Amino acid sequence: MTDNTTPPNPSASAAASQLFAYAPAPESRAVVDLAPSYGLFVDGEFREAAGGKVFKTLSPATEEVLAEVAHAGEEDVEAAVRAARAAFGPWSALPGTERAKYLFRIARVIQERSRELAVLETLDNGKPIRESRDADLPLVAAHFFYYAGWADKLSYAGLGPDPRPLGVAAQVIPWNFPLLMLAWKIAPALAAGNTVVLKPAETTPLSALFFADICRQAGLPKGVVNIVTGDGATGAALVAHPDVNKVAFTGSTAVGRQIARTVAGTDKRLTLELGGKGANIVFEDAPLDQAVEGIVSGIFFNQGQVCCAGSRLLVQESVHDEVLDALKRRLATLRVGDPLDKNTDVGAINSAEQLARITELAEAGEAEGAERWSAPCELPGEGYWFAPTVFTHVSQAHRIAREEIFGPVLSVLTFRTPDEAVAKANNTPYGLSAGIWTEKGSRILQTANQLRAGVVWANTFNKFDPTSPFGGYKESGYGREGGRHGLEAYLEHA
Amino acid sequence: MPTDAAPRDAGRGTLPDVTSSNAALRRFLHGLPGVDAVGLEARAAALGTRSIKTSAKAYALDLAISMIDLTTLEGADTPGKVRSLCAKGASPDPSDRTAPRVAAICVYPDMAATARRALDDAGAGEIHVASVATAFPAGRAALSVKLADTREAVAAGADEIDMVIDRGAFLAGRYLRVFEEIREVRQACGDAHLKVIFENGELATYDNIRRASWLAMLAGADFIKTSTGKVAVNATPPNTLLMLEAVRDFRAATGRQVGVKPAGGVRTAKDAVKYLVLVNETAGGDWLSPDWFRFGASSLLNDLLMQRQKLTTGHYSGPDYVTVD
Numbered sequence: 001m002t003d004n005t006t007p008p009n010p011s012a013s014a015a016a017s018q019l020f021a022y023a024p025a026p027e028s029r030a031v032v033d034l035a036p037s038y039g040l041f042v043d044g045e046f047r048e049a050a051g052g053k054v055f056k057t058l059s060p061a062t063e064e065v066l067a068e069v070a071h072a073g074e075e076d077v078e079a080a081v082r083a084a085r086a087a088f089g090p091w092s093a094l095p096g097t098e099r100a101k102y103l104f105r106i107a108r109v110i111q112e113r114s115r116e117l118a119v120l121e122t123l124d125n126g127k128p129i130r131e132s133r134d135a136d137l138p139l140v141a142a143h144f145f146y147y148a149g150w151a152d153k154l155s156y157a158g159l160g161p162d163p164r165p166l167g168v169a170a171q172v173i174p175w176n177f178p179l180l181m182l183a184w185k186i187a188p189a190l191a192a193g194n195t196v197v198l199k200p201a202e203t204t205p206l207s208a209l210f211f212a213d214i215c216r217q218a219g220l221p222k223g224v225v226n227i228v229t230g231d232g233a234t235g236a237a238l239v240a241h242p243d244v245n246k247v248a249f250t251g252s253t254a255v256g257r258q259i260a261r262t263v264a265g266t267d268k269r270l271t272l273e274l275g276g277k278g279a280n281i282v283f284e285d286a287p288l289d290q291a292v293e294g295i296v297s298g299i300f301f302n303q304g305q306v307c308c309a310g311s312r313l314l315v316q317e318s319v320h321d322e323v324l325d326a327l328k329r330r331l332a333t334l335r336v337g338d339p340l341d342k343n344t345d346v347g348a349i350n351s352a353e354q355l356a357r358i359t360e361l362a363e364a365g366e367a368e369g370a371e372r373w374s375a376p377c378e379l380p381g382e383g384y385w386f387a388p389t390v391f392t393h394v395s396q397a398h399r400i401a402r403e404e405i406f407g408p409v410l411s412v413l414t415f416r417t418p419d420e421a422v423a424k425a426n427n428t429p430y431g432l433s434a435g436i437w438t439e440k441g442s443r444i445l446q447t448a449n450q451l452r453a454g455v456v457w458a459n460t461f462n463k464f465d466p467t468s469p470f471g472g473y474k475e476s477g478y479g480r481e482g483g484r485h486g487l488e489a490y491l492e493h494a
Numbered sequence: 495m496p497t498d499a500a501p502r503d504a505g506r507g508t509l510p511d512v513t514s515s516n517a518a519l520r521r522f523l524h525g526l527p528g529v530d531a532v533g534l535e536a537r538a539a540a541l542g543t544r545s546i547k548t549s550a551k552a553y554a555l556d557l558a559i560s561m562i563d564l565t566t567l568e569g570a571d572t573p574g575k576v577r578s579l580c581a582k583g584a585s586p587d588p589s590d591r592t593a594p595r596v597a598a599i600c601v602y603p604d605m606a607a608t609a610r611r612a613l614d615d616a617g618a619g620e621i622h623v624a625s626v627a628t629a630f631p632a633g634r635a636a637l638s639v640k641l642a643d644t645r646e647a648v649a650a651g652a653d654e655i656d657m658v659i660d661r662g663a664f665l666a667g668r669y670l671r672v673f674e675e676i677r678e679v680r681q682a683c684g685d686a687h688l689k690v691i692f693e694n695g696e697l698a699t700y701d702n703i704r705r706a707s708w709l710a711m712l713a714g715a716d717f718i719k720t721s722t723g724k725v726a727v728n729a730t731p732p733n734t735l736l737m738l739e740a741v742r743d744f745r746a747a748t749g750r751q752v753g754v755k756p757a758g759g760v761r762t763a764k765d766a767v768k769y770l771v772l773v774n775e776t777a778g779g780d781w782l783s784p785d786w787f788r789f790g791a792s793s794l795l796n797d798l799l800m801q802r803q804k805l806t807t808g809h810y811s812g813p814d815y816v817t818v819d
Contacts, residue, residue, distance in 0.1 A: 019553060020774050020782055025545035130543060289739050290533030333775050342545035439528040459530045 022335075025342045027129045031116045034123075037068040038205070040076055040229060041212035043083035044222030050075040055231070057205055060126035061339050061348040061383040069205045072228035077197070077237045080226040084168040084195040085243055087223030092165045092193035096152030103148030103191060105218040110141045113214065117207060121179055122339045124206045126348030126384070127302050129340050135301075139464055140183040143482075146466035147187035150487060154192065157484050159493035165193030166269060166492055167245030172235040172259075173208075174251045175201035175350050176305040176406075181250050182208055184470075184481045186225060192490035194246065197226045199238050201251075203351045205229040236262070244268060248489065250307070253404075253430075253475050271479025271489045273307065273471060275404040276432030279425035280310030280461060281447065283418070284319045286437035287459065292326045295410070298435060298461040300334065300346055300388050304408040305354070307476075308433035310461050312401060314421050317414040324392065324412065331375040331388050338380070346408060349384040358386050358407030365391050365400035370411070396427055404430070418443065422450045431473025435461045454480075507750025513712055516670035523669060523708060529700035529736060538731035544771045551767065555802045556594050558766040558794075559586060561784045563624050563654075563755065565600040565792050567631075567723065576605045577612040582819040584618035587799050589815070590806070596795065597784040598622035598654055602630070603647035610651030624689070625652035628679060631693070631722035633658035637675060644682040655679070656689040656719060656790075659706065661696045669709055676713035689717035689755055689788075695727030703733055707740035717753040723790060728758025734769060738776040751780065757790025763801040766794055 037054065039046040053071035058064065072080070091099070110117065117140075118132040127136070154163050169189045173181035178200055189196050200208035208227050215225045228234055232255070239247045240262050249259050250273040263270045280298045282291050298310025315323050339347035349355040366372050370391040379385040386407055394401050394411040401411050415421040425434055434453040436444050448456040454472045457463060464470070469485035471477060479489050512522035546554055564583045566575060580599050587593035595618060599609045606625045613621045625647035629635035635643075644655055657679050663671045680688050690710035694703050710718050718737055721728040734756040741752045754777070760766055766789060773781045781787050796816040804810050 020550060020557075020770065020779065022544065022546060023548040023550040025547045134543065286527070287530035287533065288527040290530035290537070293533055293537050342543070439530075460533060 022343045024338070026338065026340045027119055027122075027133075027342055029119060029123070029340065032120045032123065034067055037070075038209045038229070039070045040072050040080070041209060041225070041227040042076065042080045043086075043226065044216065046212070049073060050079075055202065057124060057203065059123050059383075060203075060350050061380070063382055066123060067206065069209070069229045072199075072230040072234045074237045076228055077234065077241060080197045080228050081168060081170075081238075081241050081243050083223035084197050084226050087221060088165075088167055088195045091195055091221060091224050094193075096154060099191060099193065100148045100151035102218055102220050103144050103151060103187065106214060106220070107141050107144035107148060109214045109217050110137070110144060114138075114141065117179060117210060119340070120210060121207050122347070124204045125175065125178060126339050126350055128344040128347040129342055130344065131302060136177060136180050139466070140179050143180075143183040143187045143466045147191040147486075150188075150484075151191040154487065154491065157487050157491070159488060159491050163192075163491040163493045166490060167194060168243060169194045169196045169246040169248060169490065170238045170241065170244040171196055171198040171248045172239065172251065173198065173200055175204040176302060176307070178204040179207040179211065182211055184250075184486075185248055188481070188486045189248075189490045190224065192487055194490050195224045197228060197238060197244075199228050199230065199235045202231045239263065246490065247271075248479075249273070256477060269489070271471075271481070272477035273479070273481060274432075274475060274477040275406075275430055276307045276309065276472065276476050277312055277402065277404050277428045277430045278308055278310045278433035278435070278453065279312045279314050279428075279451075280435040281415075281421050281425055281437065282313065282315045282319070282323055283421070283436075283438040283440075283443065284316040285439050286319070287439060288319070288323065288326060290459065291437040292323065292330050294435060294437060294459070294461040295327055296330055296334070299410040300408050301462050303346055303349055303386070305350060305406050306462065308455060308462065308470075309406075310433065310435050311405060311409070311411060312425075312428075313410055313412045314415050314424055315412060316421070317416055320414050324390075327390065328373065328375070331390070334375055334377070334388055336377045336379065336385070336387065346388055349386050349407060352384055354406065355384040355386060358405055358409060361400055361403060361405045361407075362389060362409055365394070365398060365409075365411070368398045368400070370394045370398055370400060396424060402428065418447060422447060426450075426452050429475040432476035433457070507714075507744065507748040507752070508712060509748065513670070513673055516668065519669045519673060519709070520667065523705040526704055526708060529704055531700055534700055534736060535732045538735045538772065541735070541771050541775055542731060542768045544768070546767050546771065552805055554767045554770050555763060555798050555805065557782060558763070558770060558789065559798050559802070560594040560597060561788050562596040562795055563598045563600040563757070563788050563790045564596045564795060565723070565757075565790055567600070567602060567626060571602060571605055573605070573608045576601055576608045578819040580609055580612035580618070580621075581616055582795070582817060583621055584613060584616040586795060587802070588817060590803070593799065593802060595621055597788055598624040600624040600626065600656065600790060603627055603643060603650060603652065606647050606650035606652040622654050623652045624654035624656055625650070626656045626658075626722075628657040630656070630658050631724040633660050634662070637678065640675070641678060641682045644679050648682070648684055648686045652686060654687040654689060655683050656691055658691045658693060658722060659710065661693055664697065664702070664706060669705075673709055673713045676710055676715065680714040687716040688714065689719045689753075690715040691719040691722055691757070693722055693725060694720050694729075694733045695725040700733070700736055703736050704740055707737050708744065711740070711744045711750075711752050715752060717755050717788065719755040719757055719790065721758045723758030729756030729760055729790075731768060731772060735772050735776055738772060738781070741781070742777045751786065753786040753788065754781070755788040755790055760789050760791050761793050761797065763794075763798045766798060
């Protein structure tokens with residue numbers, strides 16, 4: 001049976017693959033007009049920080065300095081909150097149809113400028129252009145379109161006959177999906193009649209500032225959207241500001257805890273979307289080829305820097321070897337490198353700090369006895385890079401099975417029975433996402449009902465839609481973003 | 495098994511225990527992993543976004559030309575039409591002799607002799623003559639008729655036979671009948687290569703396409719082929735991707751490599767390059783050769799030639815700068 005007149009010839013295969021080596025296909029940077037420096041966006045104007053402080057933002061793929069950005073201090077936060085407060089009255093008094101017009105206009109401008117914004121996002125974040133172009137930007141526009149539709153229908157959101165906006169929302173977002181997280185925060189807030197002060201992440205401030213320009217282009221009234229750039233201190237000042245009615249944060253569980261402490265005892269409303277350690281459960285009757293794709297997109301999408309990443313693969317022991325072989329074969333085809341190349345699958349890690357954290361946890365994985373495997377790939381000489389990595393022989397006790405790595409590192413665990421799969425999947429302080437792979441519909445329903453995770457994907461992973469609520473259990477946070485549920489976080493109701 | 499000299503594929507790439515009865519074969523085929531349609535289509539679409547430029551494009555265009563089974567399967571086919579198609583296949587671009595020749599000319603059995611002679615006269619003896627047989631395209635005829643059809647095509651000079659499976663038997667769950675029919679046609683082919691056409695559009699589900707792929711490979715197919723080109727749904731990126739997964743997995747399981755031929759619906763160079771990306775990133779480089787991947791097409795060739803001219807001259811010419819045959 002193994003007799004073979006045409007033996008698989010690995011060297012011939014490698015030669016053929018090299019022959020069909022894809023030539024570089026870089027997306028042009030020319031569509032983005034980057035200024036040497038950017039100010040804060042307060043009350044409809046760009047301005048320098050009161051203290052004149054600035055910080056640099058880098059391209060993580062090359063360590064090139066992209067621009068200098070104003071570093072907002074307390075005085076600037078004060079000004080931004082004041083502007084938002086002043087704008088709140090008139091903005092919330094507008095008929096919903098009028099607010100919708102602005103949001104629809106913003107959505108359309110985003111679509112028109114989507115190539116520019118995609119390139120910008122890739123430059124500042126390090127994610128592949130294929131993802132910023134095909135995932136981030138379409139979702140950003142879809143989010144604004146979706147919530148624009150709600151602006152005049154709030155009475156039908158199931159929150160009482162006349163739900164009222166909260167006031168000024170302080171929003172702090174992470175660096176993994178800079179513009180998408182901005183959309184998740186700003187679109188529902190504005191649709192509900194709130195005004196916002198948003199602080200983008202320190203390492204990825206640029207797309208938020210371009211968004212500020214889009215607000216001006218759309219004629220949005222002054223002060224409705226304010227953007228303050230800076231570091232953790234800026235964010236802390238913002239959430240602590242006494243005239244803020246609502247705090248929304250997406251980021252690490254550690255910072256989320258600090259914010260919860262800051263807000264405790266005030267009447268500020270709080271939603272937190274924090275870390276995760278999502279279980280991707282592959283049963284033996286799974287559609288294997290698609291499950292492998294789902295595992296790949298679950299942990300290598302956005303270099304694994306996704307709070308809902310499927311970072312724990314729970315695979316039924318009876319198909320473990322088969323799945324791992326297929327996964328490794330597939331990972332060997334991942335193209336790691338220049339994020340602006342249209343054929344790149346895995347880009348750069350966002351910052352030196354994050355790279356250090358991933359490296360440290362991966363080393364801990366090895367030290368604790370898990371078996372490390374990386375896809376053969378050449379990493380660029382400069383910039384922040386980490387090869388897609390898989391750990392096998394991982395046990396629930398290992399740090400790499402418990403702590404959020406937030407990088408392209410997959411921990412593979414096995415299970416024997418559906419009950420064991422559920423028990424292991426739930427055995428984490430987090431509860432943001434999970435995936436189930438099986439061809440058996442009843443097993444999907446039964447498993448999903450037992451999983452304590454905010455999002456459960458069946459036979460897919462990392463699929464997002466503005467109509468679908470998103471949020472966590474346990475240490476993954478509270479409150480929901482997206483869908484009708486996402487409005488609740490921005491409305492006063494009976 | 496290597497010592498068994500008689501039929502050339504004896505023992506090669508077979509799993510005897512799974513083909514011992516219809517029940518065993520059914521259990522095996524239904525035990526193959528299922529296909530999630532949404533995931534499969536998403537993967538094909540994602541690979542469709544690959545951007546193939548400059549040197550990679552030049553390589554892909556020439557490779558695609560060399561993989562074409564240049565086809566005419568019309569009731570109105572005449573010896574003149576077939577001869578001009580053969581001339582085109584032997585020298586696709588009269589303005590550029592560096593353009594590669596196509597892999598084969600694909601005709602009905604009664605035109606196989608004409609095609610063979612025309613190719614030999616054109617000094618293109620290496621171009622294969624592929625003939626559809628087994629009551630193409632519906633396959634609704636007695637086995638004896640199908641076998642006679644096959645033998646006549648081979649006798650007329652066809653060295654590749656494109657057979658259709660009995661979709662009725664397949665959909666009725668009579669897998670062993672389909673299996674045995676393929677085996678008999680395989681024997682009737684003698685030394686000719688056998689391509690087995692599923693007519694994916696009639697099998698309808700991806701699960702069926704995966705099962706048909708394994709069934710045909712177990713029965714000795716040298717190639718598995720998507721479709722006849724005569725129904726509404728022919729080759730698509732997802733169904734071809736699925737068949738590429740099947741040949742990849744079959745080689746891993748049995749050691750025997752089987753080729754894939756999408757047919758019908760691949761009309762543009764851009765599409766052809768996308769298919770080559772599917773091959774490259776699914777089955778791998780071993781399949782990037784006319785021995786293991788073919789396009790069943792007619793109008794595709796001219797679009798590839800126009801793109802090729804564009805790449806060499808830097809500007810688009812137009813449809814009057816490629817020949818209409």
